[in-house]
Amino acid sequence: MSGFIFSEKPIELVEGDGSYVYDDNGTEYLDMGASYACVPLGHGHDAVQSAVADQLSRLTYVQASYPVEIRTKLYERLAETAPGDIGKVWLCNSGTEANEAALKFARSATGNSKIIATMQGFHGRTMGSLATTWKDKYKKPYEPLIGDVEFVPYNDPEAMREAVDDETAAVIVEPVQGEGGINPASKEFLQTTRVETATSGAALIFDEVQTGMGRTGTLWASEGADVVPDMITSAKGLGNGLPIGATLCRDWIAESYGSHASTFSGGPVISAASHATVSTIVDEEIPAHAAEVGDYLKQELEAELGDATREIRGEGLMIGIEVKRGANRILRDLAIDHQLLALPAGRTVVRLLPPLTITKSEADEVVDALAEVIG
Numbered sequence: 001m002s003g004f005i006f007s008e009k010p011i012e013l014v015e016g017d018g019s020y021v022y023d024d025n026g027t028e029y030l031d032m033g034a035s036y037a038c039v040p041l042g043h044g045h046d047a048v049q050s051a052v053a054d055q056l057s058r059l060t061y062v063q064a065s066y067p068v069e070i071r072t073k074l075y076e077r078l079a080e081t082a083p084g085d086i087g088k089v090w091l092c093n094s095g096t097e098a099n100e101a102a103l104k105f106a107r108s109a110t111g112n113s114k115i116i117a118t119m120q121g122f123h124g125r126t127m128g129s130l131a132t133t134w135k136d137k138y139k140k141p142y143e144p145l146i147g148d149v150e151f152v153p154y155n156d157p158e159a160m161r162e163a164v165d166d167e168t169a170a171v172i173v174e175p176v177q178g179e180g181g182i183n184p185a186s187k188e189f190l191q192t193t194r195v196e197t198a199t200s201g202a203a204l205i206f207d208e209v210q211t212g213m214g215r216t217g218t219l220w221a222s223e224g225a226d227v228v229p230d231m232i233t234s235a236k237g238l239g240n241g242l243p244i245g246a247t248l249c250r251d252w253i254a255e256s257y258g259s260h261a262s263t264f265s266g267g268p269v270i271s272a273a274s275h276a277t278v279s280t281i282v283d284e285e286i287p288a289h290a291a292e293v294g295d296y297l298k299q300e301l302e303a304e305l306g307d308a309t310r311e312i313r314g315e316g317l318m319i320g321i322e323v324k325r326g327a328n329r330i331l332r333d334l335a336i337d338h339q340l341l342a343l344p345a346g347r348t349v350v351r352l353l354p355p356l357t358i359t360k361s362e363a364d365e366v367v368d369a370l371a372e373v374i375g
């Protein structure tokens with residue numbers, strides 16, 4: 001595979017600044033995918049850059065068995081942000097590892113093995129997370145994966161009620177499915193899942209790798225649903241572009257997590273990046289901004305493109321536009337003719353995951369470009 005999706009002439013990006021990236025010819029692109037939601041504060045954010053530079057010059061890495069002040073501060077900051085009594089934090093390097101840990105913790109804490117996941121869900125590409133991912137195209141070449149995974153239809157509370165039983169270790173679910181096409185969960189589905197797992201003693205895992213840290217208009221998407229799960233997994237935007245994942249746990253999970261570990265868990269530099277990212281998101285009330293600009297963007301998209309699309313859906317700045325023709329062609333036209341980078345979510349959904357800091361006038365640019373390409 002070479003270059004990014006627009007394959008005739010791959011775009012080589014060499015610089016970034018805020019919501020924009022620049023290719024090797026100096027052409028400016030509006031990054032409406034935030035490079036897969038990984039730069040929620042935009043490219044080259046000052047507070048993150050200087051925290052990283054400062055830490056890099058003092059201590060790049062020390063094994064995780066020694067306490068490091070900046071990691072401790074990150075643990076505290078994440079625990080403060082977590083809903084309800086979720087207060088323990090385990091750090092790793094990616095989304096799939098955060099889910100891998102959550103699945104292991106659930107098995108260890110419950111003594112059960114059965115995992116329930118949802119149709120169309122996506123949880124990563126290592127063996128455990130992959131087994132809970134729905135689409136065969138990701139799984140087939142690698143089977144057999146871990147056994148004992150059952151899939152229920154997303155947003156079907158009755159099916160969830162039937163699936164969860166005394167032998168269930170965990171239910172893993174995205175509060176808004178990302179790769180599956182930007183499908184928000186109904187409150188009823190999430191609340192029923194909470195009641196069923198609590199009753200049977202299973203762990204409820206919210207995979208917030210894509211929805212987390214303000215993207216849906218609240219710090220965690222679980223807040224919007226009024227549900228406190230047993231674990232929340234996070235990654236993508238958590239280091240504003242540097243690789244980090246986290247599994248946030250309630251005490252009963254943390255108490256019997258077993259002997260899981262990872263060498264690079266919360267190294268000093270990545271902890272500095274993540275601490276600056278999380279602090280900025282919280283202190284500057286970025287989730288409220290995402291909610292406001294997200295509502296505005298969705299309204300404008302509906303007004304300008306409503307008739308030319310099948311559906312526009314999502315929460316905050318996680319928006320899917322279900323189109324009538326192939327999404328890849330639209331993405332190509334947006335990039336080549338309008339210098340706007342967006343993402344697919346399956347073959348028929350154009351996905352917008354912009355930096356959470358975008359302005360309304362940048363949102364207007366997106367609407368204008370999409371109106372020309374789709375409308």
Ligand SMILES: *Cc1c(COP(=O)(O)O)cnc(C)c1O
Binds near residue numbers: 095099209
């Ligand atoms: C991207 C994603 C993952 C996997 O994260 P990686 O960092 O690529 O391993 C897991 N779950 C969800 C919901 C994601 O969007």
